Amino acid sequence: MSYQHILNQIHGGAALITLNRPDALNALSDDLMDELGHALAEYEDNDEIGAIVITGSEKAFAAGADIKNMKDRSYMDVYLGNFIGRNWEKVTDCRKPVIAAVAGYALGGGCELAMMCDFIIAAETAKFGQPEIKIGIIPGAGGTQRLTRFVGKSKAMEMCLTGRMMDAEEAERSGLVSRIVPASELIDEALKTAQLIASLSKPSVFMAKTAVNKAYETTLAEGVSAERLMFQSLFATDDQKEGMTAFSEKRSAAWKNK
Ligand code: DAK
Numbered sequence: 001m002s003y004q005h006i007l008n009q010i011h012g013g014a015a016l017i018t019l020n021r022p023d024a025l026n027a028l029s030d031d032l033m034d035e036l037g038h039a040l041a042e043y044e045d046n047d048e049i050g051a052i053v054i055t056g057s058e059k060a061f062a063a064g065a066d067i068k069n070m071k072d073r074s075y076m077d078v079y080l081g082n083f084i085g086r087n088w089e090k091v092t093d094c095r096k097p098v099i100a101a102v103a104g105y106a107l108g109g110g111c112e113l114a115m116m117c118d119f120i121i122a123a124e125t126a127k128f129g130q131p132e133i134k135i136g137i138i139p140g141a142g143g144t145q146r147l148t149r150f151v152g153k154s155k156a157m158e159m160c161l162t163g164r165m166m167d168a169e170e171a172e173r174s175g176l177v178s179r180i181v182p183a184s185e186l187i188d189e190a191l192k193t194a195q196l197i198a199s200l201s202k203p204s205v206f207m208a209k210t211a212v213n214k215a216y217e218t219t220l221a222e223g224v225s226a227e228r229l230m231f232q233s234l235f236a237t238d239d240q241k242e243g244m245t246a247f248s249e250k251r252s253a254a255w256k257n258k
Contacts, residue, residue, distance in 0.1 A: 005032035008039055011191050013050040013198025015043045018057075025063035026056045028109045033087035040090050040098075050198025050205070052094065053190045054117060055101040056110075058125070058183060064108025067135060088141045091116040095206055097197050101190035102126045103183050107165070112141040115150065118209060120176065121190050122168045123183035128176060131163035149216060150176045201239035202257040 007018040017039050019026040026032075036054075043049045056062055091098055091113065100106075100114035103123035111128050114120050130143045138144065139160060148156035151166075151174040158164060171177045181189045197205060207230040214223040234240050238256045246253035 001035070001038050003035045003039065005029065006035045006039060010049065012195045013048060014191050014194035015039075015046075015049045015052045016187070016191060017052065017054045019054070019062055020057075022057055022059075024066065024068075025060035025105060026110070027064060027066040027068075028062050028113065029066040029069055030087070033090075037087045037090035040094055044094060044096060049096065050200075050202065051097045051099065051194035053099045053101050053187075053194050054091070054113070055103070055187060055190065056106075057104065058123075059104040060110070061100070061102040061104060061106040061126070062110030062113060063105050064110050064131075065141075088112075089116075095209070097194070097205065097209055099190050099194055101186050102128075102177070103186055105129075105165075108132050108139065108143070109141050112139060112143045112146065115146040115176075116142065118212075119178045120171075121186065121193065122171060122177040122180050123186040124168050124180055125183050126168040126171065126177070126180075127165045128171050129163060129165035130160050131165070133161060134163045147176075150174065199255075201237070201243065201253070201255040203237050203239060204234055204243075207234060 005019070005021050007020050009016045017036065019032065019036075021027060021029070021032060040052065043052050088109075098117045100117035100120045102114050102120055103125050105127050106114045107127075107129045108131060111130055114128070130139045130147060132139050132143075144156070144160055147159065155166070155174055159166065166174070166176070168177065168180045172180050211227045211230055214226045218226070238258050239253070242255065243253045
């Protein structure tokens, strides 16, 4: 597939997807989301890739779904046609870790897309918000749910009711982003992190991701029980033997991903 709205690069074991609609601050049109879903599926199938970074431009990660595409739709257009619904869960379907590298605006669907990733690394310029209330709607791709889980009810409610943006420092303080880096180092830092993950044993990386995600989907007891089963199952892998033997022999592990 040839891509018009995203750029794709591979750096070692890490894939870098750059949202690329600069004239619209990377507004997430259906076409862009189709391309993003397609690229993610390709990287999922590519054994050389261990982790994926999604980024935007210096000015905007993404300023939301495309308002100009949406504005004339009727209720039946959006309900029966599942307008802007069909592609939005692709990131959450990924088994490989996906990192959002956010500089500038991450608003509306842009903030929701970043929150669907496994974690967010932010440039000091990043601004997060759910401003949909200002255009007569509410978040529609999980913003009211995921933002509330990240930052708590009070901040999420204020942001969804007023459209107030959160800067990078507040986002880090509130647990929305894992860390802040200088804007000029954002891509390098995100790629370094993705390459580090890609260099580890895939079975344990996949299970660590699944286990942490359980914390959002289940009770504590169910999550702990699922974690224990995954922990135990890793003792059936060659990589557990290799990892622990390499530690004992004071050498680097040579992973087989089995
Ligand atoms: N859509 C379309 N075009 C956009 C856009 C957007 N979201 N954001 C910016 N642009 C365009 C502007 O129209 C402008 O285009 P021209 O006028 O030059 O042709 C260009 O990008 C530059 O924008 P500005 O001139 O406005 O730049 P400023 O620096 O002055 O302002 C801004 C930057 C980010 C503060 C401002 O552009 C802004 O407020 N943008 C809109 C932010 C917003 O309201 N976002 C939420 C959209 S609603 C769902 C999935 C997703 C969604 C819902 C459901 N399902 C799966 C069901 C998501 C909904 C949304 O995201």
